[in-house]
Amino acid sequence: MRHLISLDDLTDADLRSIVARGAGFSSGELAGARPLEGTVAGIYFRRTSTRTRTAFSSGALRLGAQIIAYNGEDLQTNTGETSEDTGRVFSRMLDTLVARTAGDPAELRAWAAQDRMSVVNAMSADEHPTQGLTDLTTLLRHFGRIEGLRVLYVGEGNNTAAALALGLTRFAGTELELRTPEGYGLTADVRARAEALAAAHGSVITERHGMADLPADVDAVYTSRWQTTGTSKPDPDWRRAFAPFQVTGELWRAAPKAVFLHDLPAHRGEEVTAEVLDGQHSIAFDQAENKMHSAMAVLEWCRVGIIEEAAAGGPL
Missing domain, CATH: 3.40.50.1370 (Aspartate/ornithine carbamoyltransferase)
Known part of the structure; x- marks a missing residue:
């Protein structure tokens, strides 16, 4: 399972691949690719966002995924559920979670401590x-x-x-x-x-x-x-x-x-x-605009290992 919490999580090869892929989407060379068909992405933003939220929502849809959007008032964390339990539930129902907490990235890393759902940091306090x-x-x-x-x-x-x-x-x-x-x-x-x-x-x-x-x-x-x-x-x-x-x-x-x-x-x-x-x-x-193209490259990178395994006859 691939997660992007910090750029430090990427190897040099991963970093270059995502950037090149984003440029490919931006140039139109990769138009029509739908490698995320059949997957579901959660788009969870506690803080305001125009570009990043739209980029990941639009990008996921363009790649064939379905999306579920949440804001800071939607979840049962507001009624006392722990963030850890929320993350465990997310991982049972979503393939990818894109989250902007604007807080400590430790919460995102806690959500990433499972092998069912990719987690993408859409901005934390320390890094974007x-x-x-x-x-x-x-x-x-x-x-x-x-x-x-x-x-x-x-x-x-x-x-x-x-x-x-x-x-x-x-x-x-x-x-x-x-x-x-x-x-x-x-x-x-x-x-x-x-x-x-x-x-x-x-x-x-x-x-x-x-x-x-x-x-x-x-x-x-x-x-x-x-x-x-x-x-x-x-x-x-x-x-x-x-x-x-x-x-x-x-x-x-x-x-x-x-x-x-x-x-x-x-x-x-x-x-x-x-x-x-x-x-x-x-x-x-x-x-x-390139935020959308880059988001598409990130979403694809997160899921490509599982997609390749399924194509080879392994479990999805």
């Missing part, structure tokens, strides 16, 4: 792995490669930044530079894991807490909204610390050919200006 796969798919579709790309990330070192750091560093020659407000950078754990990946794969990751001396000639500039879903900031004056990290058109003076990425939703006038988000360099809405 399917966003990371979407970002890699978008870079591959746009540039035709990921190796050697230089990416500047500006903003909070949140779960999106964590996934980017844990994914991009696994491609040789890539350079990821993060500019984050003091006190709002990558966690020490994520930074250490990303640095280890960079050392093993011949890539570079750096993080600084100011906007001086930005790198020139980057291939992509990436930002995320300042207030991540399901979180709050202890400092009531946090916006002052974030203000210098707004992405404006000035950043393109040093990188005139760079594309702009944003995981969305965007707050124009906060983390990014409307000029940039709606401008000629922005591929943020292509990136949003």
Whole structure:
């Protein structure tokens, strides 16, 4: 049984396969494939979602699966049932569970401790792995490669930044530079894991807490909204610390050919200006569409082992 709780769960081969498959769905080369016919996917979101929920719902249907959707008010956990018991019930009725808890990933790992149902993390507090796969798919579709790309990330070192750091560093020659407000950078754990990946794969990751001396000639500039879903900031004056990290058109003076990425939703006038988000360099809405294509690749990857076994005459 395959689960995706963190990008660390993927081998290098798995990561590359999912990204390439997502690019294949995005290009239309794989249109019409329905490898999930006869399966049922649960789509469980406790927190708000536009792109990720729609991506996995639409993607599952396009691949032939049926879906059951739940929100945070639907389940008996609200009347006292334990999360562990809920997960055990899910595993008896669903083939795949896509879940956004926005909390501790330990709950997702508990649900994954069985051999009946695949579990996909659609965003936890520490990491947004399917966003990371979407970002890699978008870079591959746009540039035709990921190796050697230089990416500047500006903003909070949140779960999106964590996934980017844990994914991009696994491609040789890539350079990821993060500019984050003091006190709002990558966690020490994520930074250490990303640095280890960079050392093993011949890539570079750096993080600084100011906007001086930005790198020139980057291939992509990436930002995320300042207030991540399901979180709050202890400092009531946090916006002052974030203000210098707004992405404006000035950043393109040093990188005139760079594309702009944003995981969305965007707050124009906060983390990014409307000029940039709606401008000629922005591929943020292509990136949003690729979330569906990447979701399809993830869903297929989760179930492909069982599908292949069934095709060979083994038990489904």
